[in-house]
Amino acid sequence: MDVMDKVRAGVLGHFSNRHSGVESVDTASVTFLGLEPIDILRVPDGEFVHYVTVGGSRHPMTDPTAALADPLLGPRAELSLTLLGGVGAGSGLTRALGVLVAAPAVEGVVLQADALLDLGEPLWADAPFTAVLLGESDIPEVALPEPAEPVRFLTVTPITATEAAWVRIRGAAALRDAWTEAKIDVRDPDRAAATL
Template identity: 45%
Template structure:
């Protein structure tokens, strides 16, 4: 059977053609995680994407039994204009949370790292979006897992950086409220130097 990370990287390369570079990061007690850099594209956008989270389905820390095949699978995609390659390790930290903390990554999830996502950044937390920028990857059709009922595809969640006060608002009022605030303020989420939408 083909390795899931290899399938993920090929799937991403089809969605984001262009120069590719990356890094492999291993945290104590976890499987290796790859973070690849795609681009910049013609508009100057660089994509940073994980490959390795989806090797196994995610289960909450409270689960008494972890099904080795069934359960949600995810990878993360961060888009910036221009790129900040220092974010590679930070994205790997986010990708390790299912293994380390039993966090199930999905649309609307918020993760607060309590430190800048890259040196000098104003953003220190992330919201996982629900925009399907990359189509789901069917692992059964790709021959990576047995053909069984309930095997979910790999979903690719956009990583939306948040400032401290934006993260606090998302926790208090919900992710939908913050997304509306960003729309109302015409916030450029691709700008690595943007200020909080709450200061406008």
């Protein structure tokens, strides 16, 4: 079983265990010049929809200053976004998630919790969110044969340009505290921005 098969099985197993069976899972695939395809799984879950990337962890992330990339060693990550009700298939969301998870290969970014990634354009059509904040996910790591590191999953939280500025000035924890204080559900695609 290759890395991507293991990742897919891990994602589907996680949602099956949580909900005694995964409803129909849709898969969209995005490709970028010079990169292998990235799949985006769309997993319905009651009133929520989970979007999970499969493909970003195909190769380890490496320090952009390293002279040579190690083909085995280095952290590996996939991204998971949960939205209330989801968004339409033609919204551009799958492409945006593909861009985000491909950032390590394209820009040398290492994906990790509390990282701020700015797309500079709406995350999906007409969305007020142009950046995302990464966090820890409850999807378990997927172990790979040694010496490869396990694949970690990181949550994607859509944020506005104002919220992104807040993260740069005060940090991710301060923004999360503001959401909690204002009782903002960040999974709601129609939510208001935090008043900062």
